[in-house]
Structure formats: C-alpha cells, structure tokens
Amino acid sequence: xxxxxxxxxxxxxxxxxxxxxxxxxxxxxxxxxxxxxxxxxxxxxxxxxxxxxxxxxxxxxxxxxxxxxxxxxxxxxxxxxxxxxxxxxxxxxxxxxxxxxxxxxxxxxxxxxx
Amino acid sequence: xxxxxxxxxxxxxxxxxxxxxxxxxxxxxxxxxxxxxxxxxxxxxxxxxxxxxxxxxxxxxxxxxxxxxxxxxxxxxxxxxxxxxxxxxxxxxxxxxxxxxxxxxxxxxxxxxx
Numbered sequence: 001x002x003x004x005x006x007x008x009x010x011x012x013x014x015x016x017x018x019x020x021x022x023x024x025x026x027x028x029x030x031x032x033x034x035x036x037x038x039x040x041x042x043x044x045x046x047x048x049x050x051x052x053x054x055x056x057x058x059x060x061x062x063x064x065x066x067x068x069x070x071x072x073x074x075x076x077x078x079x080x081x082x083x084x085x086x087x088x089x090x091x092x093x094x095x096x097x098x099x100x101x102x103x104x105x106x107x108x109x110x111x112x113x114x
Numbered sequence: 115x116x117x118x119x120x121x122x123x124x125x126x127x128x129x130x131x132x133x134x135x136x137x138x139x140x141x142x143x144x145x146x147x148x149x150x151x152x153x154x155x156x157x158x159x160x161x162x163x164x165x166x167x168x169x170x171x172x173x174x175x176x177x178x179x180x181x182x183x184x185x186x187x188x189x190x191x192x193x194x195x196x197x198x199x200x201x202x203x204x205x206x207x208x209x210x211x212x213x214x215x216x217x218x219x220x221x222x223x224x225x226x227x228x
Contacts, residue, residue: 002188006220006222008222010225010226011226039166040156040166041156042154042155042156042168043154043170044154044170052153052154052170052174052175054168054175054177056156056166060166060179061168061177063168063175063192065174065175065192067224070224072224072225074192074222074224076190076192078177078179078190100226102223104220106120106220108120108122108188109122109216110186111124111184111186112186
C-alpha cells in the first residue's frame, strides 16, 4: 500500500512561490523529512510567473505547482513508505508561509487484493 | 479550478509496464488526447523492474508509476483545462491492457475563494 498526500496551500508568500531556488530547497527538505532520496528531477519556470517542480524519489514522487498570482501552491507526496501527513502539512505551511492548508489522503493499493 | 484524476490500473500487461518505450508512448498519447503538450519530462527505470515516468505538461502534470510484478500502474493526471475523465480511464485501461480500473477525481481550487 502507498499513500498519496494532496495539499492545497493558500495565502502563501508569492516571492517564495516564484523562486526556483526556494521551491527546490523546500522540496528537498520535505523529501528528506520523509526519509526518501531524490532519484530524478524536472523543473519548469512558466512565463510570466509560476513554477512546477517534480522529483522522482526513492519511495515514489513529490510535486509542486505554484500560482504566485493567487498565493497558491498545489503539492503532492506519493510514497510507498510510511510518513506523518500532519507533520508534512505543518512543514509545508511553515515553509510556504501559507495562511490556509487543505489536504486529503488517497490510499493507493499496489495490488487488487490488498 | 483544476482537476486531478487518480487512476489505479490492475491486471495490466507486465511487459508494457516494464517497457520505457511503451510507457512513454502511452503517456504521449494520453497527453495528446487531453489537448496538452509536454514541457519537460523525467524518467526512471528501477532495478530489477518498475518504471516511473513524469511529464510537466502545458496544463500541469501527468505521472505513471508501474509495479510490473503486481500488474499494477498508478497514474495521475492533473490539469487546469477540462478533460473527460471516463474517456481517459477507458484509454488507460485499453493501453495498459488492464482488467480492473479504479479512479477518483480531486478538485484543486486555485484560489481560496473559488
């Protein structure tokens, strides 16, 4: 069984949301806290603003899409290893300086019989 | 508003699930049917088996993780533009030769006030 944590962050700092360096750094910290390692990464800076960052991690994936004009970030953490979703949400809220966080958890069953 | 379609595919053809060429080709076809274009991609072939493919697309992202040993693929399609989720599920089922498909749809509100 794997878990997918889906997080919507509102009221974020728009400077953070539009900074490649900051988004990469936040992502790296979250991935480390999950106990995973980055295997491959891809990144896109959209014009005029907005970022997408994606990492294939040892336990599945981590993605961030930002809309700095809205103060919004969409984060996904898909992991085959256990993690504390409340802790990850708190970290994301702190790192992005979000005023509001909404999250949901999706269970991904890796076989039909789990 | 954006939509995120989360699809679990069971009983898939394990040869497809472990083929970089086939997974890339399926992903490309799905992304085309959504009316999006690929902006950046990353890919990892795990040892001994299993693939992760990720594309940043013009309307957000598309990801595939495969567990060929289970006949299982986990697919996500996150898009800011409208798409027909039933049609995408049917295509994925056909392309991966899946016997069972489970899907859920998550609405991603891009502002706190949508």
